Amino acid sequence: MSLHRAGRYREFVLVVCVGLLLFAWGVWIDHPALALLCGLVSYLLWHMHNLHRLSLWLDDPKHHEPPSALGGWGEIVHAVEALRERGRKRKRKLSRMLSGFHQSTNALPDATVVLNDRGQVEWWNSAASKIFGFRKKRSSDRSLEELIPDPMFRKYLAQGDYSQPLQMPGPLDHKRTLEVRIVPYGKGKRLLQARDVTRLQQLEIVRRDFVANLSHEMRTPLTVIHGYLETLNDAEDPEFSPWCHIINQMYQQTTRMQRIVEDLLLLARLEREDAPQRDEPVDVALLLTTIQSEAEALSGDQHHHIELEIVDDYRLLGVERELDSAFSNLVFNAVRYTPAGGLIRMRWERTEQGACFSVTDSGIGIDPEHIPRLTERFYRVDVARSRRSGGTGLGLAIVKHVLTRHCGELQVESEPGKGSRFSCLFPTSRVLAEGHGEASVYPTTRSRQSS
Structure with missing residues (x-):
């Protein structure tokens, strides 16, 4: 028999014995019911007293004693003690883990700041104190915008898109450059990491x-x-x-x-140069016509079929020399990597997001694992072929830089043996209707092809 069952059994025996004694005393005084009622009331009062002691003990175990351990109350006291011991063990374990986390993050050279769902600072490591000047009494539970009043940082924090890190001057030393990255986690919480990239x-x-x-x-x-x-x-x-x-x-x-x-x-x-010094309307149709002639001359005796399709004759706000370099690199790459007699299609059109210039070829195609690295300097999928064709390995890097400066994006679709499609996407803010100085939408559509 377990200790709990033994305690309940002893309480039951005690209650029965006391009840019999009270019944016998009641018979002797000729009032057995009254004697049993007094015993029941006393038993209930004893339980209520133990409930009160239990409540006090649970609220403040240091200054109050537990209830009587007689019968079932002994089981309750034992169970509460066991729960408290497990809680103390769990608390000690969590404390050790938290202490280890604080020690490890304090050892990091990068600043780490924990923000709650209201954007207030909850915790930071020692590197954050050095980089941002945080102090315990002054910085705790304050908004991050108040502690770092840099306009560039405030805009980055408010936009909610943290896919790319932000480079900003240090708030304490403007000669230092910080790379700030924010990682959302939990329910509305965010983790801010900042590293000093001045040397890099x-x-x-x-x-x-x-x-x-x-x-x-x-x-x-x-x-x-x-x-x-x-x-x-x-x-x-x-x-x-x-x-x-x-x-x-x-x-x-x-x-x-x-x-x-x-x-x-x-x-x-x-x-x-961070951005083009002076943007001007560029006649994309005329520019592509010139590039088409140059591509045909580059093709020479390989006799590629080079088509130019102007679906929407819109101008583009930008630097003509840079756009010419980007577009011609894409077209000339298509000529170099497309077998003799292959088809190369140039297309300029308006899209819902803005405008798109694309070059589609029937060339050798590109394996998927190479596509993410195509815009790296001197990266070549086929080194031997690139050298034979006169490629420098810098063309797509130039395309990427030009598009970045024109708020554009390069998209690559390719399948080995079936050709490739390179698309330059431009936002609506850079698309101009022909002959106008502001972005407009006109229903005119024309197509022009040559080979």
Whole structure:
């Protein structure tokens, strides 16, 4: 028999014995019912007294004793003690986990701030105190906008789209650059992480300046070498006939190096300038017509079928030189990677989101694993083919930078063996009706094709 059952059994025996004694005493005084009623009332009062003691004990166990452990009350006291012990163990475990979490986050070099569902600061690590200047008494339970009054940060915090990190000057030292990332979690809560990327930014500037300066310095000697090789290559002197093949190869390689230098210089300029200095209406139809002629010349004896379709003749607000570079890179890539006689279709049209220029080819296609890396510098899917065709590996990087500067987006759809489709998407704010200076929608639609 368990201790709980034994306690209940003893209470039952005690109640029966006391009841019999009270009944016997009542018979002796000739009032058995009254004697039993007095016993029942006393039993109920005893239980009520124990209930009161239990309530006091549960509220403040340090200053009040538990109820009598007789009978079923012993089971209740034992169960409460067991629950309290489990609670104390769980509390100690959670305390150790919380302490470990605080120690680990305080050891991180990046700032970590926990925000509640009202945007107030609940907790932060020591790095956040150094980077943002948070103090316990001054910063706790205050809005993050009050503690970091930077307008750029406030706009980022309010927009609710945290898919991309924000780079902002440090609130304590404006010479430092912080990369801030916000991660929503739970019910309306957010976790803010900030890291000092000043050193990385400085290294990126050094790298960019180095590439730009090196490309600029290489430009002049390459031009001289290329010019002499062109003269020798065009010379009809029979004395040069044994060297014609070598001179021609040198000429082709210097031509390729010139293209690389020009692309590097263009990329450096695009990276230095955050946005186009002056936007003007660009006649996209005329621009694409010129690119089509250049693509046909590049195709040469491969006889690609190059079609141009102008579905909606809208102008685009931007820099014509940059847009020409982006569009021509896409078209020329299609020429290089499409077999002879293949089809290349250029299309300019209005969409619900703005406007779209797309290049579709019947070329070799691209495996899905390569698509996310296509816009990286010098990344090539087929290195040997790219070199043979004269590609520099910088074309799509230039396209990405130009589209970013024009608030655009590059989308790639491709399937190996079935060709590719590269689409440049522009927002409505940059689409202009022909001959107008503001974005408008007109029902005119025309199509123009050539091959």
